[in-house]
Each structure stands twice: as C-alpha cells, then as structure tokens.
Amino acid sequence: MSKKHLLVVDDDQRIRKLLKQFLTNSGYRVSTANSAALARELHQQIEFDMLILDVMMPGEDGLSLTRTLSNSDSTPILLLSARVETSDRILGFEMGADDYLPKPFEPRELLLRVEAILKRSVMKKGQKIPMEISIGQMTYNMNRKELWSPTERVNLTPVETKLMQTFAKRPNSVFSRDELVQSIASSAPTKTKEKTNIRTIDVLIKRLRQKLEKNPKYPGYLKTIRGYGYMLEPD
The missing domain is CATH 1.10.10.10 (Winged helix-like DNA-binding domain superfamily/Winged helix DNA-binding domain)
Structure with a gap:
C-alpha cells in the first residue's frame, strides 16, 4: 500500500521541519509549503490525501485558503492554531475544515487526529459505515x-x-x-x-x-x- 501524502503549510520553518520529521517517521509521505500561495501551487500539481494548515500566516491565512480549497475540492483539512476560543474553532469548521487542533499540542494527538481524518475520508469516498x-x-x-x-x-x-x-x-x-x-x-x-x-x-x-x-x-x-x-x- 502506498503511503498517504500530506501537505504541511506553515510559515514557521522550525514547525514545518518538526512536523515533517514526525509525520515521516510515523509512516507518511510529507511535503511542505511556507505560504498559502505555494500551497495552492502544489495542490494543483499533486493529489494530496490531506492538508495540515496553520491558521495564522502572513498574506493569505489558513482560513481563507481552507474556504477556497474546500469549495472546489474534497481533500480533508486539519487546521492548527494558537487561537483556542470556541468561536475560532467554529469559524474554522464553517470555512470547511475537517478538524481544528489548538497549539501547543502533543505530537501523539496530532497523529491520532490525522489518522481519524484519513479514515473518515476513505468512508466518504465510498465505504459504507457499518450498521x-x-x-x-x-x-x-x-x-x-x-x-x-x-x-x-x-x-x-x-x-x-x-x-x-x-x-x-x-x-x-x-x-x-x-x-x-x-x-x-x-x-x-x-x-x-x-x-x-x-x-x-x-x-x-x-x-x-x-x-x-x-x-x-x-x-x-x-x-x-x-x-x-x-x-x-x-x-
């Protein structure tokens, strides 16, 4: 079975590097982008299994990118953000995100959420939920x-x-x-x-x-x- 391909989008180079290393060690294929613009470009060229987006980025933020991509594509999206208010999470879901993980977070929790989102994605593509x-x-x-x-x-x-x-x-x-x-x-x-x-x-x-x-x-x-x-x- 081929590895699931994830795209991590964050303007912080340190976070991109850490997430790529952790997710790669967890069995995923990982690409990274430092901006929404580069993420759009990669998304047009590559069929990713999932996107992991930071909400707060210079220029176009993760919420705007989520809204645009979710309107034209079914690729699941996990948002990462230091904003922890319930209203911020609700906004993320309204923009089309599949999940919202507040920072800071434990790597294990990120992995659990990625696994859960990918399982749901498979179900949406045709697998019936068992009775x-x-x-x-x-x-x-x-x-x-x-x-x-x-x-x-x-x-x-x-x-x-x-x-x-x-x-x-x-x-x-x-x-x-x-x-x-x-x-x-x-x-x-x-x-x-x-x-x-x-x-x-x-x-x-x-x-x-x-x-x-x-x-x-x-x-x-x-x-x-x-x-x-x-x-x-x-x-």
Whole structure:
C-alpha cells in the first residue's frame, strides 16, 4: 500500500521541519509549503490525501485558503492554531475544515487526529459505515440501537443511546463537548435540553465508559482528546 501524502503549510520553518520529521517517521509521505500561495501551487500539481494548515500566516491565512480549497475540492483539512476560543474553532469548521487542533499540542494527538481524518475520508469516498460496530467484547447495532455484551443486552438510557448513535455514525471522529450537547438536544424533550450542558457530557461519558470499557479508568475505545472532546475508536 502506498503511503498517504500530506501537505504541511506553515510559515514557521522550525514547525514545518518538526512536523515533517514526525509525520515521516510515523509512516507518511510529507511535503511542505511556507505560504498559502505555494500551497495552492502544489495542490494543483499533486493529489494530496490531506492538508495540515496553520491558521495564522502572513498574506493569505489558513482560513481563507481552507474556504477556497474546500469549495472546489474534497481533500480533508486539519487546521492548527494558537487561537483556542470556541468561536475560532467554529469559524474554522464553517470555512470547511475537517478538524481544528489548538497549539501547543502533543505530537501523539496530532497523529491520532490525522489518522481519524484519513479514515473518515476513505468512508466518504465510498465505504459504507457499518450498521454494527465492535468495541472490544461489546457490539453496538445502529439499526436496533442496542448494545450487547457476549451474553446479554446492556441497558442504555435514552440519552446514552443518543450519544452512542452519534459516535457510531462517525467512528474515529472527534466531537467537542458542545457538539455532543447539540446532538442530545436536537432530539431531546425540552426538560432534558434545559439540563444538558458541557459538564453533563463529562458525566454521561463516564457512565457510558462503565458500560463499554473493560477498564473505564483507562479507556481504550471511548477516548478523551485533550483540549477538544471525545472520540469513539472501534475495532
């Protein structure tokens, strides 16, 4: 299998060098650009599997480049930025980004997000999301909205079921707490909507892990993505 080809765009030479070295050592083929203009030129010449763009660059910034490329191309985009406000992340998604990673970040987290985005990209290109997913010894059926252990059905509350549906529809996708609140509120009774907030999500995730994970204190499937939210990574 050929290596996935990534384009890293950042005006900081040190960051470009570090990211290229890390991602190359992680099994990817990596090209770099120091500006949006050069990125456009390379993008026209090469079919990249993914773009990693810094938001704050002189001249055309990463948000503008994201908006232009996402309107004409389906190549997934990960934005990197020191801007950590929720409004900045929302703007990035509105421009067409697939994910948004605040700086500073751990290299391992970057790698997890790259892997997750590439998996989603493959699904968009024709692979159907399975109606049944395996989570260790557990199995979740999306049609029946049921979670099963090897011997019996595991009881889920209506809110836990909504969370499972959200994660199962987009496995390996990172969801912010705000997104999870909205996923619950979109189909919840008014009384539930009023009680659902970001802190509630953390409690719900804890309860869901107790039903999914062999060791909830060290989750291997329903993972915390530092600084952003949660991701379900099935087998």
